[in-house]
Amino acid sequence: MNDKRVxxxxxxxxxxxxxxxxxxxxxxxxxxxxxxxAMISYYFGSKEKLLVALIAHRSSYTHGILEELNRDDKLSPxxxxxxxxxxYVDKIINNYRFHSIMTTHLPxxxxxxxxxxxxxIKVKNFELIKxxxxxxxxxxxxxxVDMELTVxxxxxxxxxxxxxxxxxxxxxxIDIHDEDxxxxxxxxxxxxxxxxxxxxxxxxxx
Amino acid sequence: MNDKRVxxxxxxxxxxxxxxxxxxxxxxxxxxxxxxxAMISYYFGSKEKLLVALIAHRSSYTHGILEELNRDDKLSPxxxxxxxxxxYVDKIINNYRFHSIMTTHLPxxxxxxxxxxxxxIKVKNFELIKxxxxxxxxxxxxxxVDMELTVxxxxxxxxxxxxxxxxxxxxxxIDIHDEDxxxxxxxxxxxxxxxxxxxxxxxxxx
Amino acid sequence: MNDKRVxxxxxxxxxxxxxxxxxxxxxxxxxxxxxxxAMISYYFGSKEKLLVALIAHRSSYTHGILEELNRDDKLSPxxxxxxxxxxYVDKIINNYRFHSIMTTHLPxxxxxxxxxxxxxIKVKNFELIKxxxxxxxxxxxxxxVDMELTVxxxxxxxxxxxxxxxxxxxxxxIDIHDEDxxxxxxxxxxxxxxxxxxxxxxxxxx
Amino acid sequence: MNDKRVxxxxxxxxxxxxxxxxxxxxxxxxxxxxxxxAMISYYFGSKEKLLVALIAHRSSYTHGILEELNRDDKLSPxxxxxxxxxxYVDKIINNYRFHSIMTTHLPxxxxxxxxxxxxxIKVKNFELIKxxxxxxxxxxxxxxVDMELTVxxxxxxxxxxxxxxxxxxxxxxIDIHDEDxxxxxxxxxxxxxxxxxxxxxxxxxx
DNA sequence: CATGAATGAGGGTTCATTCAT
DNA sequence: AATGAATGAACCCTCATTCAT
Numbered sequence: 001m002n003d004k005r006v007x008x009x010x011x012x013x014x015x016x017x018x019x020x021x022x023x024x025x026x027x028x029x030x031x032x033x034x035x036x037x038a039m040i041s042y043y044f045g046s047k048e049k050l051l052v053a054l055i056a057h058r059s060s061y062t063h064g065i066l067e068e069l070n071r072d073d074k075l076s077p078x079x080x081x082x083x084x085x086x087x088y089v090d091k092i093i094n095n096y097r098f099h100s101i102m103t104t105h106l107p108x109x110x111x112x113x114x115x116x117x118x119x120x121i122k123v124k125n126f127e128l129i130k131x132x133x134x135x136x137x138x139x140x141x142x143x144x145v146d147m148e149l150t151v152x153x154x155x156x157x158x159x160x161x162x163x164x165x166x167x168x169x170x171x172x173x174i175d176i177h178d179e180d181x182x183x184x185x186x187x188x189x190x191x192x193x194x195x196x197x198x199x200x201x202x203x204x205x206x
Numbered sequence: 207m208n209d210k211r212v213x214x215x216x217x218x219x220x221x222x223x224x225x226x227x228x229x230x231x232x233x234x235x236x237x238x239x240x241x242x243x244a245m246i247s248y249y250f251g252s253k254e255k256l257l258v259a260l261i262a263h264r265s266s267y268t269h270g271i272l273e274e275l276n277r278d279d280k281l282s283p284x285x286x287x288x289x290x291x292x293x294y295v296d297k298i299i300n301n302y303r304f305h306s307i308m309t310t311h312l313p314x315x316x317x318x319x320x321x322x323x324x325x326x327i328k329v330k331n332f333e334l335i336k337x338x339x340x341x342x343x344x345x346x347x348x349x350x351v352d353m354e355l356t357v358x359x360x361x362x363x364x365x366x367x368x369x370x371x372x373x374x375x376x377x378x379x380i381d382i383h384d385e386d387x388x389x390x391x392x393x394x395x396x397x398x399x400x401x402x403x404x405x406x407x408x409x410x411x412x
Numbered sequence: 413m414n415d416k417r418v419x420x421x422x423x424x425x426x427x428x429x430x431x432x433x434x435x436x437x438x439x440x441x442x443x444x445x446x447x448x449x450a451m452i453s454y455y456f457g458s459k460e461k462l463l464v465a466l467i468a469h470r471s472s473y474t475h476g477i478l479e480e481l482n483r484d485d486k487l488s489p490x491x492x493x494x495x496x497x498x499x500y501v502d503k504i505i506n507n508y509r510f511h512s513i514m515t516t517h518l519p520x521x522x523x524x525x526x527x528x529x530x531x532x533i534k535v536k537n538f539e540l541i542k543x544x545x546x547x548x549x550x551x552x553x554x555x556x557v558d559m560e561l562t563v564x565x566x567x568x569x570x571x572x573x574x575x576x577x578x579x580x581x582x583x584x585x586i587d588i589h590d591e592d593x594x595x596x597x598x599x600x601x602x603x604x605x606x607x608x609x610x611x612x613x614x615x616x617x618x
Numbered sequence: 619m620n621d622k623r624v625x626x627x628x629x630x631x632x633x634x635x636x637x638x639x640x641x642x643x644x645x646x647x648x649x650x651x652x653x654x655x656a657m658i659s660y661y662f663g664s665k666e667k668l669l670v671a672l673i674a675h676r677s678s679y680t681h682g683i684l685e686e687l688n689r690d691d692k693l694s695p696x697x698x699x700x701x702x703x704x705x706y707v708d709k710i711i712n713n714y715r716f717h718s719i720m721t722t723h724l725p726x727x728x729x730x731x732x733x734x735x736x737x738x739i740k741v742k743n744f745e746l747i748k749x750x751x752x753x754x755x756x757x758x759x760x761x762x763v764d765m766e767l768t769v770x771x772x773x774x775x776x777x778x779x780x781x782x783x784x785x786x787x788x789x790x791x792i793d794i795h796d797e798d799x800x801x802x803x804x805x806x807x808x809x810x811x812x813x814x815x816x817x818x819x820x821x822x823x824x
Numbered sequence: 825c826a827t828g829a830a831t832g833a834g835g836g837t838t839c840a841t842t843c844a845t
Numbered sequence: 846a847a848t849g850a851a852t853g854a855a856c857c858c859t860c861a862t863t864c865a866t
Contacts, residue, residue, distance in 0.1 A: 108225050115372055157359045439855085450832080575721055643838075659840075660847070
């Protein structure tokens, strides 16, 4: 029962990320998932509510990661930045489908409620990262930076790696359909780059 | 004559960016543009070809900017970086609708031809920026960095500012529908941040 | 359930025969049949597949008639010819709508598959009649004739009676819209004529 | 000028015969004929009037043939039948496109005027052939036959050869698209068959 | 609880025709 | 006399959803 729900959500996630929300029909999802067409309305109410359910499902799954990091008092701010990058890159790239949906669908959402819901999630993530940086600044270890855009730069780089996969595949000579290879190559690349970038960016200059 | 074509493209751009390609009907475009529904097929052939025409239209418009910068021999690499950021931020944010379409639609495009077309444009932009950085590296002014992701970080930050407008509006206490204020505040913020970021990132450390 | 399918096929047959395949819209069929427009796609998939379903439906219905005749060993070749004419005239004239569609649509069909499908049915009918004539020839009862055109002459006369109804109604002083009277008068006329014609044509002359 | 009109009619004839009247768009005709789309309405008034013009054009062209035959007093009724078959087969098969249009379109015509117009032409042809047969009967050379269907049988055989080309190509092992071969083989076959058939049919039996 | 049947609304596209030039 | 631009209507089809069973 719940398995079927989760299965539908998985299929929906895949199709939404591949074809977009409006480019995916409920028929497509039902067909791919091997369930009756009416079952989707039956379980979720509507296509839009299916999306909301998907967001809730995935968000609850990837929620605790950053919070845990923040509670860890033994780590220095620099260590936390490194761990943050590791966790964040893994989180986004391994959930690139969901991340893609959230990012591409956000600007086209007509319903204020859903937009606020997605924005809330993004704000929460922002606040957690902000906390880490603020902590380092209070300890006079990080310099003062534009907080919104510093976070935005990290998020944006990952979004770029998600949405412009076709660009990076071209640049890195990877077949566009070979998702595994792409992920295997882009993840360490992203980690190294972002750590180096944040180091240079946050470091107090003399 | 051609005015009507351009007008249709403008309306299509706005609606595509607000509702997505699949979320916008040809009827919507015709209605908003005040032209007959059949006019769109008459002028462009199909909805997809309308998108291609839009891409061609906007790309030709914003093409020369970066090339010009590259040809300017009097500027130092650091100067070029600064000008690059100024030009690029202006270009993207002032064409944020088109940028939004290009970015959000890219991963869901089914047609290989159009995906390649968009990727081509992105590659071209990448190459021009790469040239500037490479030049600075050859002059031993910039340090060695991950080229793809350094560019991706700049692009991604701008994409973030475009696609996650709702997030930044919330963080910066701007009404989501007040586009002018958002642009006026985010543009200098982006310029300052990216210059500072690239400075720290490219600078040779001792 | 299946009644509705058959009802739609009946209506489609009537309209196709009156207005032609391309002259009939799916809306016309849905309207005349009193079903929802989307129902046609739901049941048949597409307008073209509706035609295929109609052909399959009618062909299966009228298939066995000639085969049965062929298996009857008690009849002499002349008896078989007479029965053939009786059966064939009844079959075509009572299904004149379907026969009209098959004949008028055949030369304009673009899809190779459907054309081959219709041709297959015509070939099968040809083979069955050929068998009867060949049998008579082997028994030295019928003379040697052009097989294709002897069959073609029978088929053609019936086609003529179907497609040029307006001509025959004029010649026989029947109102063009009075289908019952036309059928009642033309059927015995056709039977008598074709029997006489085939008798003279197949008979061995001295 | 008039050349252009005739050219358009030729193209229309070809397309109407290949795709049917309703299956052919005015755009198709204009495109194939290499003339401006608006020119067809400009010259002919409407698509339907174009068809009427085509019928008038072709009818006037093939009109006099049978009349001439009838006036020839030197020929015996049997000679006239033979010449009739020769002329008629040539006329229909060499104008098979036009014949196909006339035959397939006739039952679907909604306009009473056009149907009457086409029926008129068919009646005229019928009367001319009827005259020949009646003459032979008055001279006690031909036996009494069903006049309508005797003519209908000849017409029908030719219609069959025109509309069921795909059947005959299959039976005679001719490629369906090789029109020249088909015509070269079917014309003498038709002439021989119809002469033989009419001989047996009209001959007074003892 | 689950689903096949059904539907109103709207999708993109093409139609024959007209009009201003 | 001739045509590029434009249009209202209609095309076939698919959409998300509902409802009776």
